[in-house]
Amino acid sequence: MAIEQQLKHACTYHELQCVSYLSLPIRYKNQPSSAILFVFEGQAYAYINHCMHMHRPLNCEQDAIFDETGKFLRCSMHGFIFDPKTGECQSPVCFGQRLQALRLQEIDGSLYFAEKHLSLTD
Ligand code: FES
Structure with a gap:
């Protein structure tokens, strides 16, 4: 599968800069989940929103x-x-x-999940 087909639009970098974080519903490895995204020291990061301590x-x-x-x-x-x-x-x-990191790719100011096992939900 071409890498372009694996990219899923998350948000724009500007949108993420304007908030402390975003939470987006996703499916990861076929399980319903959510991703948290944020900008830290100028860099965008994303993780599965799941604390390993007591799974919250x-x-x-x-x-x-x-x-x-x-x-x-x-x-x-x-x-x-x-x-x-x-x-x-x-x-x-x-x-x-x-935390489970999620790869992000920035293209022309937009951030995309670059994860094969991730899909977006409504
Ligand atoms: S610190 Fe996250 S569930 Fe306990």
Whole structure:
């Protein structure tokens, strides 16, 4: 399959810059899920919105995915924090485990998921 056929439009870079994060419904490996997307230090990132601790979305308890410093992702359920660039958990219980990263590709200001096993849902 050509790489172009694997690209799924997520949003524009500008749209993402204007919000703290976006949450988009997706299917990943044939399972319903959601993706969180954000800009951190000028770079767009996307992860499956799934904390490995007790299998909750990071924004399950409040409409936020960053801690108060803005330097770490934070799961609102029990407060575990993650490196925004790698998705690596920094909290002792799950230290070193990573959020599932989703590849993004930017073309002419638009961001596309470049993931074979991801599809968009309505
Ligand atoms: S479920 Fe995310 S920190 Fe516990």
